[in-house]
Amino acid sequence: MNHGTEVLLGLFVVFVGAQIGAEIAQRLRLPAVVGEIAAGCILGPSLVGWVTIAEPFESLAEIGAVFLLFSVGLETRLEDLKKVGRVSALVGVLGVILPFVLGAAWARLSGFSTAKAAFVAAAFVATSAGITARVLQDMGALQRTESRVILGAAVIDDILAMLLLGVVTALQGGEGVNLLNLMLVLLQAIGFVALIVLVGTTVMRRSSPLLEVPVNPLSPLTISLAICLGLAVAASYLGLAAIIGAFLAGMAAAETRQRHTLEKQMHSITALIVPFFFVVTGAKVNLSVFGSLSVIGTLLIVTVLAIVGKLLGCGAAALPLGRKSALIVGMGMVPRGEVGIIVASLGWQAGVFTETTYAIIIAMSLLTSVVAPPALGALLAREAAQ
């Protein structure tokens, strides 16, 4: 079998595996990502061995993550951010701080250096709004106050997580953690984010008409894709994660009047390419790690910390809405998804995580996403029945 055929066969196996995994997960009322990652675990070297971690799959996975975050950014509007109000902002901020502190404390106690512990903790932070939004939609609860607070907070949470990821990535430079260094990295990350969020969005909004180059009906898409790749490279050069650039490019593109068309077009592209990210992510998990009771114990501790961090942090911030609503908001913020998994795979690439840490963080992200939807559904149903 020649190289070309082998690559095509690999693409076919990954793509079909992802679809079957997603379909099974959705029939079990679990998020599709859970199924795609599980497909990767099964097809990967630690079990069946049909998917190997080599080129071009590594690069396709990275491209998948970049376009995934671009499309997440595309659904993040500056205007909505301004509207979410104090409660949402507080939920977002506390929901980042508490899980980060708990994660960092656990990682430090487990023997990670400060810089590495910060990276591990970053994986505790980001809520996957997509999973919660899906549950709220299924329960017909999107118009409730709690839902608006959750979705607003998730956006702030995403931006803070990106900022944090930028800082912890840059910290791995190896020069050690001193206060000056930390401040420089933080300033650089904030500067890059602020530049694009403030200047970039305005430029895109104003240049909206220019995107319609007459000869080429696909111009808004191709120009946006070019900007996405360009900012991903720029972020990467600055020592930030490439996906931060992609996310910000998405936010800037969300300000154009072509955003709805872009969202639709991105759906086709992400349908093709994002499965590669999740399957390769799953394939990297060495399942044999979970043969040890102590690792399973660690996984349970980490998962409980991740759940408690969001429940308490977000719940406390949402207390003004009443205790029941605070519980709903807290539970709605529990699922970690794409972003937590991306942090894990960046940590793997940077050599920060051991095989075991990587497997635990992926499993934790999946567990929070599996546990939260039924719990949130039960809370909402109890509310409705009263």
Next chain:
Amino acid sequence: MNHGTEVLLGLFVVFVGAQIGAEIAQRLRLPAVVGEIAAGCILGPSLVGWVTIAEPFESLAEIGAVFLLFSVGLETRLEDLKKVGRVSALVGVLGVILPFVLGAAWARLSGFSTAKAAFVAAAFVATSAGITARVLQDMGALQRTESRVILGAAVIDDILAMLLLGVVTALQGGEGVNLLNLMLVLLQAIGFVALIVLVGTTVMRRSSPLLEVPVNPLSPLTISLAICLGLAVAASYLGLAAIIGAFLAGMAAAETRQRHTLEKQMHSITALIVPFFFVVTGAKVNLSVFGSLSVIGTLLIVTVLAIVGKLLGCGAAALPLGRKSALIVGMGMVPRGEVGIIVASLGWQAGVFTETTYAIIIAMSLLTSVVAPPALGALLAREAAQ
């Protein structure tokens, strides 16, 4: 710069280079592919050296070719094939035979073995309907008899070219050319094509409602992409070109009632991924080859043969429409594009073509596409003025 950043930078350079090339070409009223390949020639190792021929770009180029041919297939309807009538069928068939014979004769005289000469000749065959369709559209001439004949013939031409490509690819097995072998290969190619064209299209037409899996709005797209990859692998296993499988998968998907949605969705995907095919194709051209007068002489001979083959072959078949119309039909069939270029890159991969042959065939494909549109435009304008 780490590997991830380097890959992203490469993606950015290729993608932006392709867009700029396409834009410049279109402003010069040339087909966009001409600009994308030219961008590749400039960015490639023989000039600027910003694009190298390595993973993941090789694989992205291959994926690009696969999805390009899938979307060409998606615009090819069995029903239209049945409607085109005798003249179109004859134009298609003669327009394949004469260029093939001329190409093979030239290649044999230039010292290629029979099997290699057949491969070279296959690159003379396929008309790029897209380029001609664009010219006809720009001139408001799509409803003319000649236009219908051309577009019908282009479909037949595409299928014959695919069949021929299957045969010549399989012939490179090295067992030499004997009649039995040739018949087996031909039967295998015809069998595969017939199976999918006849059985596959019917299956797709009937299973159209099944494509709407309720939970996932993207199902028709993801299922079609999976079928595309699967048939590409199957074709590749049979020793045919992978793109033949992709083309046939497209033809089968064109029979579903979701074809218009699929076409739109494929536009987004091809906008992202097809530029990689053309830029990498251009990057493989060693421009220094054209430093020799004898190579330029060969290029001119080959280009003239390619033009004469279509003009005479298709023109003779279209004579029943009158001499002027026959000339328009012949000129409309002259542009070689995507398919000719794909044959060249397959020949490169298979080690059939030398660097010089590859460069000449790419340049010939480009020249026919550059020469034909203005000539066709002039013929149509002269007709209209009379």
